[in-house]
Amino acid sequence: MKDPYISINEVFIDDPVKMSNxxxxxxxxxxxxxxxxxxxxxxxxxxxxxxxxxxxxxxxAQDLTSDTFIKVMKKLxxxxxxxxxxxxxxxxxxxxxxxxxxxxxxxxKKVSLENLNDNIxxxxxxxxxxxxxxxxxxxxxxxxxxxxxxLHKAIASLKNKYQEVITLRFFENKKIKEIxxxxxxxxxxxxxxxxxxxxxxxxxxxSSNLNGGIEQ
Amino acid sequence: xxxxxxxxxxxxxxxxxxxxxxxxxxxxxxxxxNKHFKKKPFRKRHYIFRYAFxxxxxxxxxxxxxxxxxxxxxxxxxxxxxxxxxxYNRSFVADKIHYIKTLFxxxxxxxxxxxxxxxxxxxxxxxxxxxxxxxxxxxxxxxYKENNKYELQTGKKDSNYKIRIVKKDLGPGGICADEKTIxxxxxxxxxxxxxxxxxxxxxxxxxxxxxDNFDIFGFCSQTPQNIFDKLKADPYVEYIGSEIDINxxxxxxxxxxxxxxxxxxxxxxxEDDIQTEMNWFIEKLRKKEIKLRVDTESKIPLxxxxxxxxxxxxxxxxxxxxxxxxxxxxxxxxxxxLYKKDKLMDKYELTFLEDCFVDYxxxxxxxxxxxxxxxxxxx
Numbered sequence: 001m002k003d004p005y006i007s008i009n010e011v012f013i014d015d016p017v018k019m020s021n022x023x024x025x026x027x028x029x030x031x032x033x034x035x036x037x038x039x040x041x042x043x044x045x046x047x048x049x050x051x052x053x054x055x056x057x058x059x060x061a062q063d064l065t066s067d068t069f070i071k072v073m074k075k076l077x078x079x080x081x082x083x084x085x086x087x088x089x090x091x092x093x094x095x096x097x098x099x100x101x102x103x104x105x106x107x108x109k110k111v112s113l114e115n116l117n118d119n120i121x122x123x124x125x126x127x128x129x130x131x132x133x134x135x136x137x138x139x140x141x142x143x144x145x146x147x148x149x150x151l152h153k154a155i156a157s158l159k160n161k162y163q164e165v166i167t168l169r170f171f172e173n174k175k176i177k178e179i180x181x182x183x184x185x186x187x188x189x190x191x192x193x194x195x196x197x198x199x200x201x202x203x204x205x206x207s208s209n210l211n212g213g214i215e216q
Numbered sequence: 217x218x219x220x221x222x223x224x225x226x227x228x229x230x231x232x233x234x235x236x237x238x239x240x241x242x243x244x245x246x247x248x249x250n251k252h253f254k255k256k257p258f259r260k261r262h263y264i265f266r267y268a269f270x271x272x273x274x275x276x277x278x279x280x281x282x283x284x285x286x287x288x289x290x291x292x293x294x295x296x297x298x299x300x301x302x303x304y305n306r307s308f309v310a311d312k313i314h315y316i317k318t319l320f321x322x323x324x325x326x327x328x329x330x331x332x333x334x335x336x337x338x339x340x341x342x343x344x345x346x347x348x349x350x351x352x353x354x355x356x357x358x359x360y361k362e363n364n365k366y367e368l369q370t371g372k373k374d375s376n377y378k379i380r381i382v383k384k385d386l387g388p389g390g391i392c393a394d395e396k397t398i399x400x401x402x403x404x405x406x407x408x409x410x411x412x413x414x415x416x417x418x419x420x421x422x423x424x425x426x427x428d429n430f431d432i433f434g435f436c437s438q439t440p441q442n443i444f445d446k447l448k449a450d451p452y453v454e455y456i457g458s459e460i461d462i463n464x465x466x467x468x469x470x471x472x473x474x475x476x477x478x479x480x481x482x483x484x485x486x487e488d489d490i491q492t493e494m495n496w497f498i499e500k501l502r503k504k505e506i507k508l509r510v511d512t513e514s515k516i517p518l519x520x521x522x523x524x525x526x527x528x529x530x531x532x533x534x535x536x537x538x539x540x541x542x543x544x545x546x547x548x549x550x551x552x553x554l555y556k557k558d559k560l561m562d563k564y565e566l567t568f569l570e571d572c573f574v575d576y577x578x579x580x581x582x583x584x585x586x587x588x589x590x591x592x593x594x595x
Contacts, residue, residue, distance in 0.1 A: 053232075205222055
């Protein structure tokens, strides 16, 4: 039976050349900061985007992305290749950060970068100013996307495991196999999770204005 | 249909594509400048752990090897037999004479002790020489070659003592063992310790009927190879321990086989030295030409005879002990101990003093050189 949720924009990760390059880069990044920088460049946007889609909060997404990469830096030496792409490992850390945050605070509270990470000091005022400006602009841009924010409200009311699979499946366009690799669950379990998540989301949307819009 | 609408919506909604280039650049810089990368041990620590672990593993293996090698440990019978296999699984050495020198001893004095030397060449030439252990005097010498038997003439007259054995037909007062039972046994005869003193001219002998391949002649003529084959075939051989042999002062390990052959013994009273007749009697028994019949007042069949009768049938346990020299890995000694009600009744010990192959020399089988005379085959 065909998976009803497969999108056209599937990103194929089973590319041997890509895997080989990725392997070399990750192994090098374990000891070499410049290689780590390259790894950071390659994956920062994907991770930030995913966390932003989970949180729908520019500043929080930025903080949690920082946390994710600090953790990656510290734990990279423990990473072992087990037929799972490196990106799955990164997404798993990012997911854990978001889930952990929600477990801890239940709802969003503004957390400063300095408080979250003792190792990183943003030391110049001008840089801070520029970053704050960038954050504000990004927030404004996000607020324009009303459709997403409304949908996110409904998604955010679901359990973490459902939020995770819906975001990965529909916003990040991940295949079932990739979600299984990230979440450490079997493909069958992920399919079932996605199905239940969509069902629950549907019931949330039914009572909201957004759903009414769809019905029209 | 409604769920499909929600799915459609999920696909329709475009999530924001926002990238914070400044924050990204700042974070990148901070990560790369982080002391985590500056610490050299970051890279080295990993190898130090690996190195330490590998070194510990190697030391552990070496220590285990040393302990295994030098600490006393229990070995299994199976291990010892496997070691013997390496020594005795030798192929036949063509054109060589297999020479074995043994010392045979018994607990009692009925057989005494003697040295036995055997030269065997290509299955058809055998020379056996018996010597008194104490004075080295030859007490028996025989050569088998070209289907002839050459023996040493001792000048000793054949015994004229008789054993009252009735051939073939049974007398009215005789005791008869079941012929089928007799066929299954090997016979061993030896005098009792109290022979002459109690009965004057008459003598008593113990006859052992052992349902095993044990007989005193077979015992004396077995080679280390035979013993090894027997040990290998027996799954119940036990390792007993090790000791220093009191004669050679060499360390030996001990294996034990507890055979429980259906051994029966009875006493036979006769008038004096009956060796010749007894040899004949045993030979005939082996060839199953006669039924055992002992001249006695009792009319009870042999198998049913009680302990108070002239014929005694009792269970005897045989324990076979093999000693192996640890230094050479060769069989050093084999002992048969016969126990009656846990009391050592008799003991036969065969020590292998030499076991080697020597170059063929026709003089070794030259019967004339040793004064041996041809003896016609006895039927």
